[in-house]
Amino acid sequence: MMQGKKTGLGILLLLALMAVTGGILLKGQPISIVLVNLKHLNPWLLLPGLAMMFGYVGCEAACTRQILSHLGHRTSLRHCLGYSFVGFYVSSVTPSATGGQPAQIWYMSKDGIPVAHGALNMMLIASCYQTAALLWGAGAWLFLPSVRAAAEGGLGLFLLCGAAIMLLLTFGMAAFMFLPGPARRICHGLLKILARMKILRDREAAESRLDKILEDYRAGADCVKHNPRLAVRVLLLCLLQQGLLFSVPWTVYLAFGLTGSGWIEIAGLQALLTLAVCNLPLPGAVGAAEGGFVKAFAGVFGAELVTPAMLVSRGISFYAFLAISFCAAAAVHLRVRRESRSKALQEIILSSKGQPRVKAVEKYLNTR
Numbered sequence: 001m002m003q004g005k006k007t008g009l010g011i012l013l014l015l016a017l018m019a020v021t022g023g024i025l026l027k028g029q030p031i032s033i034v035l036v037n038l039k040h041l042n043p044w045l046l047l048p049g050l051a052m053m054f055g056y057v058g059c060e061a062a063c064t065r066q067i068l069s070h071l072g073h074r075t076s077l078r079h080c081l082g083y084s085f086v087g088f089y090v091s092s093v094t095p096s097a098t099g100g101q102p103a104q105i106w107y108m109s110k111d112g113i114p115v116a117h118g119a120l121n122m123m124l125i126a127s128c129y130q131t132a133a134l135l136w137g138a139g140a141w142l143f144l145p146s147v148r149a150a151a152e153g154g155l156g157l158f159l160l161c162g163a164a165i166m167l168l169l170t171f172g173m174a175a176f177m178f179l180p181g182p183a184r185r186i187c188h189g190l191l192k193i194l195a196r197m198k199i200l201r202d203r204e205a206a207e208s209r210l211d212k213i214l215e216d217y218r219a220g221a222d223c224v225k226h227n228p229r230l231a232v233r234v235l236l237l238c239l240l241q242q243g244l245l246f247s248v249p250w251t252v253y254l255a256f257g258l259t260g261s262g263w264i265e266i267a268g269l270q271a272l273l274t275l276a277v278c279n280l281p282l283p284g285a286v287g288a289a290e291g292g293f294v295k296a297f298a299g300v301f302g303a304e305l306v307t308p309a310m311l312v313s314r315g316i317s318f319y320a321f322l323a324i325s326f327c328a329a330a331a332v333h334l335r336v337r338r339e340s341r342s343k344a345l346q347e348i349i350l351s352s353k354g355q356p357r358v359k360a361v362e363k364y365l366n367t368r
Contacts, residue, residue, distance in 0.1 A: 037308040042255045049251035049316045052244040057325075059241035060084040060125065063234045067121045070227050073113050082335070083107055085328035092284040092322050101126070110336045116216060123173070123220050124234060130170045132238035136246065137163060137275040140268030147268040150296055151276075158276035158292065165279045177221035180214055187214075246270040248317045249297065252309050261300050269296055284318055 061080035068075045086107055087100030094100070105118035137159075140147050151159055175183045187210050194200035224231045246267040253266055273296050277288040293310040301309040 037305055038312070040256060041308075041312065042257065045255035046251060046312065046316060049248045049313075050320070052247055052251070053317060053321045055244045056241050057081065057084045057088060059237045059244070060087070063125050063128070063237050064121055066230060066233060067124055067223075068113065068117065070223065070230055071117045071120070073117065075111070075113070079111060082328060082332035085325045086332055089322065089325035089329045092318065092325070094283060107332060107336055110340060116219070119216050120220050120223065123216065124223065124231070125238070127170065127173050127177075127220075128231070128235040128238040129241075130166055130173070131235060132242050133271075133275055133278070134163070134166055134170065135239065136242055136268075136271040137166075140271045144265060144268045147265055147272065150269055150299055151272045155273070155276055155292055155296055158288070159272055162276040162279050166275065169279075173217070176214060176217035177224070180218050180221075183217075184211070184214055242271070242274075243267065245317060246274065249293075249300075249309070249313045252313045252316070253300065255312070256301070256305060256309065258301065258305075266297075266300060269300065272296070284322070286318075289318070290314060 058081065061077060061084045064080040064083055065075055065077055068080075083104045087104045090100035090103040092100075101122040105115060105122060108118035108121070109115050141151075188207060191200060191203055191206050191210065195203040200206055247263065247270075249270050250263045250266040253261065273289070273292050277285040277292055280288050282288060290310055293313065294306050297309065298306045300306075
């Protein structure tokens with residue numbers, strides 16, 4: 001119930017941000033001009049962009065299937081795709097880039113995958129995803145001077161903050177995985193300080209939860225140590241995944257019939273923009289992503305086309321795929337509920353009279 005309320009509030013915040021962002025961006029350019037410019041768009045050239053978004057989700061599904069396979073779970077690609085769509089949808093409507101991970105772990109548990117293994121899977125993917133984002137951003141900044149120049153100014157400040165947060169998260173996860181002793185002492189010291197400041201009330205419960213998290217991270221480190229090729233494959237898939245996402249503006253560029261900028265420049269610019277806004281506490285980075293696009297890509301699309309290009313690019317990579325992921329997530333939920341109900345009915349049939357049967361009936365009622 002609480003998770004449902006949080007998701008509902010996230011959706012309301014998302015709609016409010018969309019309304020405010022639309023009003024600000026369209027203030028300097030009437031909607032009539034935007035519609036006229038959109039008429040010059042070749043819609044058929046946008047299909048590769050939508051295909052890239054399916055590839056984006058598919059890459060995460062492939063990562064999940066490989067990791068779970070090494071953990072001893074034979075999971076179908078269809079189920080892994082469902083988990084990825086759930087993650088995309090929930091992350092998009094909650095003010096956190098990782099908000100969809102608990103939902104993915106929950107649905108995995110309903111398919112018989114232990115919570116610890118689901119959490120380990122998401123942790124390994126998150127570590128590789130963050131590393132891939134930093135590699136894309138560093139490559140664009142170091143080897144593409146024109147992209148670096150376009151990202152200066154106000155966007156540069158966001159980029160600096162985004163890169164710093166990403167580095168902190170990446171090194172933090174690495175420390176939790178490979179230096180559990182020092183990480184435990186540092187975290188317990190922070191909890192002690194919070195308890196003395198009366199900010200943390202139940203220190204023992206917090207330390208217990210922390211130790212459980214550290215144990216999961218240690219298991220992740222063991223998995224990486226015993227399967228180094230797995231970590232490399234997941235990292236390569238994450239690099240491909242983000243390359244597909246960053247290529248969406250390039251398909252929009254081609255759809256407008258523009259020339260002069262190459263794929264690597266546009267993808268590199270989108271990589272820096274994503275790195276700058278991905279850690280902001282906003283659902284889907286709505287507002288910051290649109291405003292940043294207009295500012296960063298003005299030199300690529302021109303002042304007249306940059307707003308229509310932003311609408312189409314974000315329409316493909318976020319808004320349209322948000323609707324698609326909602327439908328996929330709903331299908332996953334219905335499948336899980338149907339299968340849970342079927343298992344509960346089977347337990348009722350096989351259970352004897354008394355307390356076991358009562359529990360089986362209660363379990364069945366909870367799936368309705």
